[in-house]
Amino acid sequence: MDFLFTEEQDMFRESISRYVREKYDFEARQKIISSEAGWSKEVWSDFAEMGLLSVPFAEEYDGLGGGAVDVMVIMEELGKGNVVEPFLPTVVLSGGVLAAVGGEHAKALIPQIATGELIMGFGFAEPRSRFDLNHVEASAKKDGEAYVLNGRKSVVLAASIADKLILVARTSGSTRDADGISLFLVDANAKGLTIEDYPTIDGHRAGDVVLEDVKAELLGEEGKALSVIEKVTDQGISAIASEAMGLCRTMVDLTTQYCRERKQFGTPIAKFQVLQHRMVDMLIHAEEMTSMAYLGALKLDEHEVERKKVLSAVKVQLGKSVKYCGEEAIQLHGGMGMTEEMAIGHYFMHGTMLEVLFGNTDHHRKRYESLM
Amino acid sequence: MDLAFTEENEQFRQEIRDFLDENWPEEKRSGEVTEFGRDEYITWHKKLADKGWVAPSWPKEYGGPGWTPTQKYIFAEEMAKAETFNVLPFNIGMVGPVIYTFGNEEQKKRFLPPTLNCDIWWCQGYSEPGSGSDLASLRTKAVREGDHYIVNGSKTWTTLAQHADWIFCLVKTDTEAKAQEGISFLLIDMKTPGITVRPIITMGGDHEVNEVFLEDVKVPAENLIGQENKGWTYAKFLLMHERSGIAGTHVCKKALSRLREVASDKSLYGDAPILMDDAEFRRKVSEIEMDLMALEYTELRALAGEEAGKGPGAESSILKIRGTEIQQRISHLAVEVAGYYAMPFQRELTGNETPSGPEHTVHAAAGYFNKRKTSIYGGSNEIQRNIIAKAILGL
Numbered sequence: 001m002d003f004l005f006t007e008e009q010d011m012f013r014e015s016i017s018r019y020v021r022e023k024y025d026f027e028a029r030q031k032i033i034s035s036e037a038g039w040s041k042e043v044w045s046d047f048a049e050m051g052l053l054s055v056p057f058a059e060e061y062d063g064l065g066g067g068a069v070d071v072m073v074i075m076e077e078l079g080k081g082n083v084v085e086p087f088l089p090t091v092v093l094s095g096g097v098l099a100a101v102g103g104e105h106a107k108a109l110i111p112q113i114a115t116g117e118l119i120m121g122f123g124f125a126e127p128r129s130r131f132d133l134n135h136v137e138a139s140a141k142k143d144g145e146a147y148v149l150n151g152r153k154s155v156v157l158a159a160s161i162a163d164k165l166i167l168v169a170r171t172s173g174s175t176r177d178a179d180g181i182s183l184f185l186v187d188a189n190a191k192g193l194t195i196e197d198y199p200t201i202d203g204h205r206a207g208d209v210v211l212e213d214v215k216a217e218l219l220g221e222e223g224k225a226l227s228v229i230e231k232v233t234d235q236g237i238s239a240i241a242s243e244a245m246g247l248c249r250t251m252v253d254l255t256t257q258y259c260r261e262r263k264q265f266g267t268p269i270a271k272f273q274v275l276q277h278r279m280v281d282m283l284i285h286a287e288e289m290t291s292m293a294y295l296g297a298l299k300l301d302e303h304e305v306e307r308k309k310v311l312s313a314v315k316v317q318l319g320k321s322v323k324y325c326g327e328e329a330i331q332l333h334g335g336m337g338m339t340e341e342m343a344i345g346h347y348f349m350h351g352t353m354l355e356v357l358f359g360n361t362d363h364h365r366k367r368y369e370s371l372m
Numbered sequence: 373m374d375l376a377f378t379e380e381n382e383q384f385r386q387e388i389r390d391f392l393d394e395n396w397p398e399e400k401r402s403g404e405v406t407e408f409g410r411d412e413y414i415t416w417h418k419k420l421a422d423k424g425w426v427a428p429s430w431p432k433e434y435g436g437p438g439w440t441p442t443q444k445y446i447f448a449e450e451m452a453k454a455e456t457f458n459v460l461p462f463n464i465g466m467v468g469p470v471i472y473t474f475g476n477e478e479q480k481k482r483f484l485p486p487t488l489n490c491d492i493w494w495c496q497g498y499s500e501p502g503s504g505s506d507l508a509s510l511r512t513k514a515v516r517e518g519d520h521y522i523v524n525g526s527k528t529w530t531t532l533a534q535h536a537d538w539i540f541c542l543v544k545t546d547t548e549a550k551a552q553e554g555i556s557f558l559l560i561d562m563k564t565p566g567i568t569v570r571p572i573i574t575m576g577g578d579h580e581v582n583e584v585f586l587e588d589v590k591v592p593a594e595n596l597i598g599q600e601n602k603g604w605t606y607a608k609f610l611l612m613h614e615r616s617g618i619a620g621t622h623v624c625k626k627a628l629s630r631l632r633e634v635a636s637d638k639s640l641y642g643d644a645p646i647l648m649d650d651a652e653f654r655r656k657v658s659e660i661e662m663d664l665m666a667l668e669y670t671e672l673r674a675l676a677g678e679e680a681g682k683g684p685g686a687e688s689s690i691l692k693i694r695g696t697e698i699q700q701r702i703s704h705l706a707v708e709v710a711g712y713y714a715m716p717f718q719r720e721l722t723g724n725e726t727p728s729g730p731e732h733t734v735h736a737a738a739g740y741f742n743k744r745k746t747s748i749y750g751g752s753n754e755i756q757r758n759i760i761a762k763a764i765l766g767l
Contacts, residue, residue: 127729128642130711135644154728155712175643196728201576201717201737208728264506274754323704330744334504334752335529335581338574338745345575349741352707356714362652 003294005073013073015050020081026343029082033203039085039161048116053091057099061110068235068297072242076293079246082346084204086119086158092239093157094120096232097166097183101220105185109164121162121188123153123209124229131359133168133229134178138211140169140218147171149184149214159207160197162188167209167216171223183225184216191215202350227304233358234311237318238300240354241293244318247351248286251329254344255279258333275332282325289321309371312364319361322351377442384443388450395419401455410493410535416457417490427464427488429613434472434480435488441675452622462494462531463487466610467540470557474598474606483559497527497541497560497584498607505755507542508551508604512586514543514558516593516600521545521558523566523589529749533569533582536562541586546601557603559595566590574745576738577717611751612688619695621668627702628660634732635709647709656708660701667694686763689756696746696753703743710736 005013024043032040047053055070057063071092078087095113098106112118129135138151149169159165165186173180186193192214197207220228256279259270269275296314299307326348330337337344355361377385396416420426421435428444430436439447468487471479486492503510512525523543533539539560546554560567566589572581598606634640635647635657647653674687707714713729714737727734747753761767 125712127713128640128644130644130647132644137642155715198716198718198728200715201741202715206716263502264504264509266509269505272754274757327700327744331747331752334748335499335745338581338748340573340575340577345741349575349737352737352740353715356707356712360708360711362650362708366652 005069009070009073012051012055012070013077016052016074016077017080019046019050020077020083024081024083026346029084029203029346033084033199037161038199038203038205043083043085044119045116047085047087048114052087053116054114056091057095057110057114061099061106062114063110068238068300071235071239072293072297075239075242076246079243080250082247082250082343082350086121086161086205088236088239088243089121089156089158089162090119093122093232093236094164094166096235097122097219097228100228100232101183103220105217105219118164119158119162121156121158121165121206122232123156123159123165123167124233125154125156127152127154129154131363132176133233134181134226135176136168136170136181137175138167138169140171140182140184140216142171143215146215147182147184147218149186149211149216151211153209153211155200155206156209157200157204157206159188159195159209160205164188165209166219167211168225168229169211169216173223178226180223181225181229182222183219183228185219186214186216200353202353203346204350204353230304230308234307235300237311237315237358238293238296240357241289241296241314241318244322244351244354245286245289245293247347247354248282248289248321248325251325251344251347251351252279252282252286254347255282255329255332258336258344262334269332278328278332282328285321285324288317292317305371309368312368312371315359315364316361316368319355319364322348322355326351377446381442381446385446385450388447391423391425392450392454392456396454396456413457413460413535414490414493417459417463420459421489426459426490427468430464430468430488431472434468434484441672445672445675449622449625452626455626460490460493462496462536462540463490463492465613466496467494467559469613470540470597470606470610473609474557478594479559479597492537493532493535495530495533495536495539495562495584497530497539499529500526501528501583505752507607507751508555510542510544510555512541512543513547514545514556514591516545519593521591521593521596523558523560523586523591525586527584527586528581529572530569530582530584531580533562533584534571534579538562539567539584540597542603542607545603549601552604554601555603555607556600557597557606558591559597560586560589560591564589564591575741578738578742580742612685619667619671619691620699621664621671621695624660624664624667624695624698624702627699627706628657628664630732631702631705631709632657634730640730653708656705660698660705663694663698667691667698670694686759689751689759689763692750693747693753693756696743699746700740700743703740706732706736707740709733 051064052074055064055066059065090113095110098110109118124133126137140147140149153167165188167184167186169182169184170180171182192212194210195207200206259275260268262269292314296311299310329344330348333344336342417426424437427436428439428447432438471483498507500510500512514521514523539562541558541560543556543558544554545556566587568585570583571579572583573579671691710733713733716728718727718734
């Protein structure tokens with residue numbers, strides 16, 4: 001057993017880390033999230049150049065043939081910079097679906113993701129689904145070669161900036177059946193498709209996708225998509241767990257630094273034991289997050305039950321770690337932590353959104369229990 | 373000991389309800405009041421003042437209604453149930469009691485009526501950039517020149533200063549003295565030349581707090597409360613009052629019952645299981661409800677003690693700690709109830725656009741972020757624990 005990264009991975013990490021430090025500081029990020037577009041094409045093409053967008057994909061799709069550990073390295077570093085560019089929805093989720101279904105669509109689209117030309121979003125949640133992936137009310141009816149989609153997909157990350165979307169709809173069965181769920185590819189500007197766009201509270205771009213007789217192409221096998229969706233969202237959990245480890249580490253760093261500098265009662269507040277212990281507990285949460293992020297990345301290819309169990313445990317840890325680190329970071333920063341002008345609050349806000357994404361702590365505690 | 377309400381109490385409750393039905397109609401009871409419209413606030417405050425109900429804790433001679441603790445409790449409960457605005461805490465809970473306790477006759481006559489009626493909107497000039505938990509280290513200076521003070525310095529986290537007419541300020545009048553001994557309590561008209569207000573935007577986009585800069589601000593010496601250099605005594609008195617109202621028991625109860633309503637609303641769940649039937653969720657809700665009971669009866673015991681002549685003491689720190697913790701837990705529960713719709717920043721919507729998610733989700737995350745302030749303000753919860761350790765346990 002070892003937890004070492006290869007020399008290549010270390011170099012890869014260093015290049016991302018340097019980029020984030022030099023080109024994506026808090027000020028740069030603020031500028032990006034308050035811009036009209038809400039993301040930076042320039043940053044995205046730099047990511048493409050650095051290989052971030054091709055690393056996870058197999059060589060047959062012009063990828064670099066990396067694996068979950070490489071995605072982990074990327075996500076941790078993006079987490080440290082609290083980067084808002086759509087790596088998760090485009091590369092991890094949409095790229096993940098395409099790689100899983102394979103075929104012509106994968107061959108055509110993944111190379112475009114890898115070069116940075118194509119932004120994609122993945123819509124799986126619905127207004128009444130909460131976190132249940134099998135709850136699908138959106139419908140797809142076959143019409144010749146194509147399908148016609150109706151319904152609404154909720155909070156689709158990057159929807160408003162995407163060129164194409166992958167959407168989940170039901171081809172047969174009733175609302176909560178596991179069978180009868182299918183994946184579809186649509187153009188973001190397809191006829192009948194409306195995007196209610198909004199920023200998320202942590203500065204990302206997203207939208208609800210409203211479908212009224214939208215023509216779509218089937219991805220993969222009709223009616224059998226649930227296992228693919230579960231697998232890809234588990235990959236999503238692994239990715240955001242790595243991101244969360246970056247967030248937690250940064251929150252520990254920023255908080256200890258602040259407490260060393262902030263003086264009250266004639267002494268740096270870092271000297272107060274009651275605050276030291278809180279920072280220690282933050283560190284423990286960050287360490288546990290790290291361990292679970294590693295575990296999650298390494299178990300992604302296990303058989304289904306083991307994978308789901310581990311990834312649920314990872315998500316529960318994520319919920320605990322970002323909540324503890326985030327809340328304490330704000331508390332220890334005092335009023336300053338509440339302000340939008342300090343970076344710390346933005347880490348906390350993004351962490352809170354990660355707590356929700358792919359199912360919150362209760363949801364995954366229950367999924368774990370059901371597989372015990 | 374008796375927990376039951378008497379028939380007179382129930383009649384009193386009915387009287388409050390009738391008043392609220394008439395003056396705070398159903399459509400205002402949204403539970404989503406987060407924007408601070410100055411005029412709406414004042415209108416409501418004045419309505420209560422006209423009725424003589426705006427300051428339940430004030431002595432009758434200064435405009436209080438002369439209620440028993442039970443009546444005050446019933447009143448607070450009914451106000452929270454109807455989800456009214458709070459009356460301005462700066463006026464009623466803070467500066468008012470300082471003025472009627474430590475002010476001279478002239479000051480009482482001049483300031484108490486407009487404070488009660490909200491003809492003056494007060495804000496609180498306590499914290500400074502370098503003085504948060506260590507409040508006594510404040511550096512805003514007031515130098516006496518003839519019949520005036522000249523004030524220089526800056527205040528921060530000043531809630532709703534953008535609306536305020538006057539600010540009550542802690543200032544340093546003796547820079548040589550030990551920290552707590554050179555502080556004075558000054559009332560300053562916000563229109564005085566030399567005062568600037570700069571907004572501070574907090575997580576979730578709220579503009580509640582501000583920085584207030586004071587540059588050569590000329591303040592008549594008659595605006596000094598009590599004695600020069602004795603301000604720390606008044607400041608502490610005020611903080612005790614601030615803390616006792618801070619528990620927010622009734623507001624918590626209402627917020628929790630709203631969450632229960634939403635989590636039980638079949639129309640939101642369709643074919644999906646109803647959240648209120650979820651064992652994990654039920655456990656969390658019931659835990660909070662039980663903790664609220666403990667808080668509520670701790671508060672009632674403190675109130676009864678106050679009535680028996682013991683002013684609010686260090687016990688109010690217990691209420692502050694537990695009350696704010698519970699408020700924060702409820703705000704996180706709202707995020708859990710909102711599910712994915714906690715994520716959109718729906719406040720950005722303007723005009724007639726309707727939010728993508730259901731109504732209850734719109735402020736969920738912003739509310740959770742905003743409530744983090746409660747364990748920081750009014751003396752952080754760490755400071756409250758220090759107070760209890762010292763004052764109650766004698767450590």
